[in-house]
Amino acid sequence: xxxxxxxxxxxxxxxxxxxxxxxxxxxxxxxxxxxxxxxxxxxxxxxxxxxxxxxxxxxxxxxxxxxxxxxxxxxxxxxxxxxxxxxxxxxxxxxxxxxxxxxxxxxxxxxxxxxxxxxxxxxxxxxxxxxxxxxxxxxxxxxxxx
Amino acid sequence: xxxxxxxxxxxxxxxxxxxxxxxxxxxxxxxxxxxxxxxxxxxxxxxxxxxxxxxxxxxxxxxxxxxxxxxxxxxxxxxxxxxxxxxxxxxxxxxxxxxxxxxxxxxxxxxxxxxxxxxxxxxxxxxxxxxxxxxxxxxxxxxxxxxxxxxxxxxxxxxxxxxxxxxxxxxxxxxxxxxxxxxxxxxxxxxxxxxxxxxxxxxxxxxxxxxxxxxxxxxxxxxxxxxxxxxxxxxxxxxxxxxxxxxxxxxxxxxxxxxxxxxxxxxxxxxxxxxxxxxxxxxxxxxxxxxxxxxxxxxxxxxxxxxxxxxxxxxxxxxxxxxxxxxxxxxxxxxxxxxxxxxxxxxxxxxxxxxxxxxxxxxxxxxxxxxxxxxxxxxxxxxxxxxxxxxxxxxxxxxxxxxxxxxxxxxxxxxxxxxxxxxxxxxxxxxxxxxxxxxxxxxxxxxxxxxxxxxxxxxxxxxxxxxxxxxxxxxxxxxxxxxxxxxxxxxxxxxxxxxxxxxxxxxxx
Numbered sequence: 332x333x334x335x336x337x338x339x340x341x342x343x344x345x346x347x348x349x350x351x352x353x354x355x356x357x358x359x360x361x362x363x364x365x366x367x368x369x370x371x372x373x374x375x376x377x378x379x380x381x382x383x384x385x386x387x388x389x390x391x392x393x394x395x396x397x398x399x400x401x402x403x404x405x406x407x408x409x410x411x412x413x414x415x416x417x418x419x420x421x422x423x424x425x426x427x428x429x430x431x432x433x434x435x436x437x438x439x440x441x442x443x444x445x446x447x448x449x450x451x452x453x454x455x456x457x458x459x460x461x462x463x464x465x466x467x468x469x470x471x472x473x474x475x476x477x
Numbered sequence: 478x479x480x481x482x483x484x485x486x487x488x489x490x491x492x493x494x495x496x497x498x499x500x501x502x503x504x505x506x507x508x509x510x511x512x513x514x515x516x517x518x519x520x521x522x523x524x525x526x527x528x529x530x531x532x533x534x535x536x537x538x539x540x541x542x543x544x545x546x547x548x549x550x551x552x553x554x555x556x557x558x559x560x561x562x563x564x565x566x567x568x569x570x571x572x573x574x575x576x577x578x579x580x581x582x583x584x585x586x587x588x589x590x591x592x593x594x595x596x597x598x599x600x601x602x603x604x605x606x607x608x609x610x611x612x613x614x615x616x617x618x619x620x621x622x623x624x625x626x627x628x629x630x631x632x633x634x635x636x637x638x639x640x641x642x643x644x645x646x647x648x649x650x651x652x653x654x655x656x657x658x659x660x661x662x663x664x665x666x667x668x669x670x671x672x673x674x675x676x677x678x679x680x681x682x683x684x685x686x687x688x689x690x691x692x693x694x695x696x697x698x699x700x701x702x703x704x705x706x707x708x709x710x711x712x713x714x715x716x717x718x719x720x721x722x723x724x725x726x727x728x729x730x731x732x733x734x735x736x737x738x739x740x741x742x743x744x745x746x747x748x749x750x751x752x753x754x755x756x757x758x759x760x761x762x763x764x765x766x767x768x769x770x771x772x773x774x775x776x777x778x779x780x781x782x783x784x785x786x787x788x789x790x791x792x793x794x795x796x797x798x799x800x801x802x803x804x805x806x807x808x809x810x811x812x813x814x815x816x817x818x819x820x821x822x823x824x825x826x827x828x829x830x831x832x833x834x835x836x837x838x839x840x841x842x843x844x845x846x847x848x849x850x851x852x853x854x855x856x857x858x859x860x861x862x863x864x865x866x867x868x869x870x871x872x873x874x875x876x877x878x879x880x881x882x883x884x885x886x887x888x889x890x891x892x893x894x895x896x897x898x899x900x901x902x903x904x905x906x907x908x909x910x911x912x913x914x915x916x917x918x919x920x921x922x923x924x925x926x927x928x929x930x931x932x933x934x935x936x937x938x939x940x941x942x943x944x945x946x947x948x949x950x951x952x953x954x955x956x957x958x959x960x961x962x963x964x965x966x967x968x969x970x971x972x973x974x975x976x977x978x979x980x981x982x983x984x985x986x
Contacts, residue, residue: 346741353748399737428736431821451739451810453747 336472338364340395341373341408342426347449351395351426354457358464362393370403374411377418384417391472392418396443398427398434406437413442420473424463490684497677504670511663518656525649528578528585532638532645535571535592538564539599539634546606550618565603572596579641582648588641595633602630725820732816739813743806750799757792764788812928815941819927822945827867827952829977834861834905837868838896841876848883854892856883861898862905865976870949875909877942878969882911884936887964900975904955907971916961924959932963953977 338355342348348366355364367373377394379386394412398405405425412418422444429435430448438446447463450456545561548554572593579585602625609617625631764785835858842849842856849856856879879894886892890912898907916924920931927944950957954974961967 344737344741346745347737350741350744350748399734428733428740449736449740451736451743451806453740453743456740456744457747 336362336391336393336467336470338362338393338395338467339373339377340364340366341370341400341405342366342395342397343368343400344397347397350456351460354460355464355467357457358461358468360464360467362467370400370405370408374403374408377408377412378415384415388417389474391474392421393467393470393472394421394423396423396425396427398425398429398438406434406441409438409441409443422470422472426463486684486688490681490688493677493681493684497674497681500670500673500677504666504674507666507670508663511659511666515656515659515663518652518659521652522649522656524578525645525652528575529642529645529649531571531575531578532641535568535575535596536634536638538568538571539596542568542600542603543631546603546618547622549610550606550615550622561603561607565600568596568600582644584644585641588637588644592634592637592641595630595637599625599630599634602628725823728816729820732813732820735813736810739806739810743803743810746799746802746806753792753795753799757788757795760788811939815928815939819941819945819948822873823948823952825869827870827977827979829865829979830868831865832863832868832871834863834871834898834907837871838875838879841872841879844876845879845883848880849892849894852883852886852892854883854886854894857893857895859895859897861896861907862900862975864905864973865978866953866973867977870953874946874949874971875907877946878909878971881942882909882913882967884938885932885967886911886913903975904972905975907973909969909971910966911968912966915963915965915967916959917963918961921959921961 338360340348340351342351345368348368352364352366365376367376377387377392378384396405396408400408405427409423409425412421412423419442423442424445424447425438425443426447426449428449435446445463445466447459450459541564542561545557545564548557549561572589576586576589576593579589602621606618606621606625609615609621838858838861842858845856875896879896882894883892892912894909894911896907896909898905900906914932916931923929924931925943925947926940928940929944930938930940947957950971950973954977955972957969957971959967959969
């Protein structure tokens with residue numbers, strides 16, 4: 332990897348964010364994690380001031396996305412990311428409480444790469460995140476370029 | 478229009494018709510009477526004319542006899558004689574006829590009597606004159622003729638005849654008047670009666686039209702009401718559907734949003750548990766370092782370090798609190814999942830397909846065969862009617878009920894569960910009968926409520942199954958009920974339409 336992968340975590344619930352980060356770290360992933368607690372802030376970061384996504388050109392990003400956000404739906408973010416020419420190659424992992432089959436189908440249709448339901452059972456939760464971390468440690472992410 | 482008014486109106490119409498009929502009868506009767514009367518009056522008038530005629534005839538005959546005598550006296554021509562004799566012969570019958578005609582009138586009878594005696598006297602004179610002539614004494618005859626002309630016999634006849642004619646003319650005037658009046662009366666009665674009938678007919682038509690109008694108005698009102706009613710029902714149905722959808726959305730969102738904090742509670746509780754292990758390991762090592770020589774070997778790794786006295790109690794309390802929190806969270810998670818599943822089920826669209834009910838039940842029985850064998854239960858499937866309904870819903874209904882029957886058997890008693898069915902009036906009735914622990918009649922309503930259970934709580938469960946089953950049965954346009962006594966088994970009865978279509982019941986209810 333020419334450049335370390337940055338993990339963008341869009342998660343409105345700070346508790347969830349903390350638990351996710353902790354379990355990713357436990358799996359031995361040391362990449363930078365950038366947390367955002369609402370959709371607008373994440374969008375501003377991802378697409379830059381001009382909204383074109385040019386700012387992120389050349390960066391290797393991996394997006395962890397919650398669907399239930401206070402200001403917009405995660406699906407909207409997913410759609411915008413996958414429509415952007417700089418960001419569309421970045422893997423998107425949807426990590427949410429919704430296990431509705433319609434919702435899951437819709438996310439994959441929009442180009443999400445992995446869909447994970449947050450289990451309430453913490454052992455399952457921790458296990459899922461750690462395995463995701465292992466996945467992160469081996470996954471190849473292309474830099475956001477044309 | 479009130480029923481009372483309607484009855485009054487009907488009676489009024491009948492009375493009106495009856496009155497019209499009576500008037501017609503009266504007119505007919507009086508017409509017959511009056512026509513008869515008029516005929517009688519006319520007959521009398523004709524009779525009067527006849528009498529006058531007869532008087533004239535009589536006078537003419539007498540004149541003929543007179544002129545015959547005179548002609549014979551002058552010429553001795555036999556034709557005069559025969560003329561005279563014919564006239565004389567006709568005279569008396571004419572008098573008789575007159576008498577007959579006027580027999581009804583005492584005045585005329587008296588006159589006729591006078592006339593008869595005068596005529597007889599005149600005839601006597603004729604006879605005498607003829608006698609003189611036969612004996613060839615023309616002087617005597619001439620003298621007699623002169624005497625007769627001078628005497629008052631002819632005058633008397635004339636006077637009486639005149640009197641009779643006057644009388645008859647008076648009668649004629651009276652009778653013509655009478656006949657006229659009768660005819661006028663007849664026409665008056667006819668006109669009045671016809672007028673009355675026309676008036677009655679008019680009133681009748683008016684009443685009929687009025688009641689027809691009232692009926693039309695009532696019909697229009699009824700139609701309007703029907704339309705209004707349908708609109709109202711549609712509105713209410715739409716409102717209900719809207720409310721139901723609202724509740725479903727609400728339940729979905731709430732249960733969904735409740736999950737997020739639950740993940741945190743569960744997560745950090747688990748983190749706490751790990752911290753607890755760290756803390757007590759630290760306490761153990763500290764107390765060992767501070768205390769006297771420890772008899773216990775040094776503990777390494779993650780294993781729980783040995784603690785003594787207060788520390789051990791503290792550790793146990795800590796564990797207990799954490800385990801309560803975790804079990805509560807787990808329970809809450811199950812409830813939320815159940816609500817989510819229910820709302821998801823409620824939103825699923827049913828698809829009616831023909832179902833081989835026996836095959837469906839056999840499939841369900843196969844899935845619970847293991848539990849049934851464990852409980853020493855036998856499941857019998859009797860004859861079942863096939864129906865058209867939603868397959869998944871039916872599977873859920875029957876598998877919940879059969880599952881319950883297997884789950885809540887009486888301990889120590891071999892289970893005997895039977896599924897049977899029959900049809901009645903377009904509905905299929907299914908019964909799931911068991912010999913299990915039964916349900917107290919006081920709990921019969923409660924068991925269908927969400928999250929409510931009854932009896933001994935010795936089996937795992939959320940109190941969702943029957944609530945779910947009842948909701949499904951209702952959506953399929955059916956009903957369900959339970960008959961049971963504590964310790965004597967239960968019978969769950971489900972009534973479903975044999976051929977369910979989506980329109981049997983609003984899809985969203």
